[in-house]
Amino acid sequence: MKIQNLSKTYNGKTVLDQFSVEFPSAGTVCLFGPSGCGKTTLLNCIAGLESFDAGAIEGAGDMKISYLFQENRLLPWVSAHENVAAVLHGSAKNNAEQAEKWLALVGLEGAGSKRPSELSGGMRRRVALARSLAYGGSLYLMDEPFQGLDAQCRDEMIALFQKQAADALKIIVTHDFQEAQMMADVIYILDGPPVKIMDKIEKNPA
Numbered sequence: 001m002k003i004q005n006l007s008k009t010y011n012g013k014t015v016l017d018q019f020s021v022e023f024p025s026a027g028t029v030c031l032f033g034p035s036g037c038g039k040t041t042l043l044n045c046i047a048g049l050e051s052f053d054a055g056a057i058e059g060a061g062d063m064k065i066s067y068l069f070q071e072n073r074l075l076p077w078v079s080a081h082e083n084v085a086a087v088l089h090g091s092a093k094n095n096a097e098q099a100e101k102w103l104a105l106v107g108l109e110g111a112g113s114k115r116p117s118e119l120s121g122g123m124r125r126r127v128a129l130a131r132s133l134a135y136g137g138s139l140y141l142m143d144e145p146f147q148g149l150d151a152q153c154r155d156e157m158i159a160l161f162q163k164q165a166a167d168a169l170k171i172i173v174t175h176d177f178q179e180a181q182m183m184a185d186v187i188y189i190l191d192g193p194p195v196k197i198m199d200k201i202e203k204n205p206a
């Protein structure tokens with residue numbers, strides 16, 4: 001996927017100014033940068049949720065995108081189980097089995113019948129992670145995916161995504177450099193706005 005000369009201005013504030021970057025078709029890319037530098041705006045442009053003023057994004061249109069937003073965005077009036085099943089398109093029985101499976105994989109077996117308001121913050125985040133994996137795709141956009149999780153749980157979730165979404169491209173926004181180092185094949189150190197690449201760290205450079 002290729003981002004070429006992307007520009008975007010909000011009410012006179014330039015967040016993207018001819019920003020270019022190229023991503024591999026699989027693996028984990030971490031975007032690390034200070035609050036407000038434009039990371040979420042970039043993800044939203046890739047997802048097609050935000051328009052841009054100039055430039056182009058090549059390749060993303062062909063990919064099924066699973067977007068884990070910075071906020072959980074769970075439906076408050078249904079259970080954790082139904083939140084996960086809602087993104088599935090099989091038979092009701094199959095969807096229920098799949099939802100059960102993904103909730104178990106994030107360590108929430110037995111909690112599926114609870115509504116989001118009955119869960120802890122970390123549990124709600126895990127429901128959102130389960131939903132993201134259940135939906136699946138060739139591109140995962142993940143905005144601070146492991147916020148609110150303790151270190152052990154975070155490590156388990158990283159391992160789960162590396163296994164279950166091994167063939168996908170995962171673009172992960174994080175403020176936690178240790179987290180980036182743990183999971184990334186490539187880390188982009190960003191600054192801004194407007195977003196610029198200060199450094200690129202590759203785990204296994206060719």
Ligand SMILES: Nc1ncnc2c1ncn2[C@@H]1O[C@H](COP(=O)(O)OP(=O)(O)OP(=O)(O)O)[C@@H](O)[C@H]1O
Pocket residue numbers: 010011015033034035036037038039040041042070193
């Ligand atoms: N809809 C909007 N309208 C106006 N300004 C916006 C809008 N969305 C973002 N911005 C501005 O664009 C800049 C980049 O925001 P963005 O959310 O992309 O940053 P970020 O790097 O993801 O920050 P954080 O890490 O805190 O989530 C910020 O200064 C923000 O105020």
